[in-house]
Amino acid sequence: MVIFCNPRIFDAIFLLVVCFLLDQCSPHNHVDEDDGFDFQQGTKFKLVVDEAKAPRYLLYDVNPGEGFNLRRDVYMRIAVLIKSLNEDAPWILVLPPWSGIYHWRSRDIEAQNKIPWSAFFDLSSLRSFVPVMEFEEFLKISREPVIEELYYLQHYKEGWDKWEEKMDRRPCMHNPYSYDSEANLWRGWFFGYDRAVGARKLECLSVMGHAGFVKPFLLTNTSARSVMLDRAETLLHDRYGDSVFWQCRRSMRFAKHLRDIADNFRAEYLDSTDEGDKAIIEEDWQSMKRNHGDAIGGPYLAVHLRRADFVRAREKYVPSVKSAAKQIKHLAKQLNLTKIFVATDAPQTEYDELKGYLTDFSVYQFEPTLEARAKYKDGGVAIIDQWICAHARYFIGTRESTFSFRIQDEREILGFAPETTFNCLCKKKESECEQPTRWLIKY
Ligand SMILES: Nc1nc2c(ncn2[C@@H]2O[C@H](COP(=O)(O)OP(=O)(O)O)[C@@H](O)[C@H]2O)c(=O)[nH]1
Ligand SMILES: [Mg+2]
Structure with missing residues (x-):
């Protein structure tokens, strides 16, 4: 049977039309010989007699x-x-x-x-x-x-x-x-x-x-x-941070193939597993509700060090590599963590400089092969970095970076204590700087 849903025709001649399975009604005339339509099956198809209801x-x-x-x-x-x-x-x-x-x-x-x-x-x-x-x-x-x-x-x-x-x-x-x-x-x-x-x-x-x-x-x-x-x-958010906002955010799960790569990296280099971190993912985001502090994360400090265009565009907030290293070192010592995971868009020279200041620690970066980068794209690599940061015992990001904000949301979903999440590097180690707003999850 032919599906036939054209607003123009029906607007004009006002006919009752049978459109079944709303997905199948196209924005224009749509004829598909394979669409078997069977009234006997009753419950399988939704009978809609009002053309205005076509999606x-x-x-x-x-x-x-x-x-x-x-x-x-x-x-x-x-x-x-x-x-x-x-x-x-x-x-x-x-x-x-x-x-x-x-x-x-x-x-x-x-x-x-x-x-x-x-x-x-x-x-x-x-x-x-x-x-x-x-x-x-x-x-x-x-x-x-x-x-x-x-x-x-x-x-x-x-x-x-x-x-x-x-x-x-x-x-x-x-x-x-x-x-x-x-x-x-x-x-x-x-x-x-x-x-x-x-x-x-x-x-x-x-x-x-x-x-x-x-x-x-x-x-x-x-x-x-x-x-x-x-x-x-x-257009602005209707209500930033309310429960509907969080439902939407919770539904934005990363693709499984990218999470798997990040999970393997966590297990191999950072002694981090969902069980050990108390950060088990439920199949359906709707049934996953956590309290703050349920998750403890893997035994590493994760840093999102936003460089590239931020170095100039956010000059007031972005620390030098040396200053960032000082802050990281201080924090890792304080937290008694020996492993540091760095997510960054910094050029290799800056990353090497950073590592040079952190010789007392084991410093890790997710470094995809050329093939892997081609396969997962720059966006996929960014997601892998974010997912690894989301599972750390403690996270510190870059002020005003939406890349860091999305890691913070992810940690809220996983159930980390807010003090391990809403942190950012300061321009200088000594200076007090404003820390990120705590947008806490609402169910
Ligand atoms: N892989 C990776 N990419 C990054 C990192 N930081 C920034 N980037 C890249 O730079 C982009 C930054 O743009 P955006 O997502 O808008 O975040 P924002 O500019 O920091 O607010 C990201 O989407 C990534 O492509 C990082 O730590 N790891
Ligand atoms: Mg941006």
Whole structure:
């Protein structure tokens, strides 16, 4: 039997339509000879007689300069929006492929493009929070590689003196898209897919508000099947740190193949196992609830030493390598730990310098072979580093680094005592410096 769900036709002629298994209703006409439909099976298929209930698709992208971990944060804002939308109508979040990430510069640049989320995250875990699909899947079920409506979010040109939630259609202050009059489509970056994808309609929206603020707009001001919000980082978290935020965060499990590599490294070099660390992972994040202090972690100190662009961009906070080494040494002695794991984006010379100051300790770094780096990509290696840091007896990160923040969340999920987690290096050893806000887990 043929599945047939086209909003345009049905909007016009108002017919009752049978759409079964919401996933199977495409954003456009979709005919699939293999989709056997059997009313006798009753419970297997959901009978929906209202065409308006066919799922809609929300896509988003983030400011091109943003790195991996801020992007993870924007995912959470949009995923919470999707959760809320689904209270009224079925919406599916289309995951933006990883392309052109500023920090991912391994030699084979092409290999760092169009990376699906499944390379880094456990999709079935994400799906137990909200419905998500890969962009490639979205393209497969779309009749043509077209996003119906694209909204480019921007601030207000005139700025603001009183913060209030508002949103207005405004002329674009900056528009990275261009109109292709031959195809009648807007062309742009589209996650590195470039001209292989287009948008039917483009508008700029000046917005000041939380992600949830655009919900009424999506539900009532547009009936497009697929809607994309570009510059989605413009939208704020609905409620940073509440239990829904944490549900979303808990569902963002790293892909199993990456966790396995990190776990093997922990066992081989750091005497760290889930059992010994009291950090057993439950299959389903929803049933994993820990108290602070349940986890003790492996017998090592983990440091996230953010260097590269931070050295200049965060000059006020980022210590010299020598000063960082002093602080690490002091801490390791105090904690009576002889093993130090270093996650860093520092060039080899800086890492060697650091090691030179820490000769009394065993210093480890996860150093993938060229083959492994090609296979797991720069993003996968970053995740492996984060997962190892998340299991240490004590963690110290870099101030204002979202890479460090995501390690802190991970440790909250595992059940570490907050004092072993919310720590950052200071500019100078002697100076008192502000320590990270303790965003404690809420269930
Ligand atoms: N493997 C690895 N990569 C890192 C490390 N620190 C930074 N990076 C890379 O640099 C990027 C930093 O960008 P981002 O994730 O936005 O974090 P932030 O800039 O520190 O807030 C990461 O995504 C990694 O690609 C590290 O300790 N290990
Ligand atoms: Mg960044």
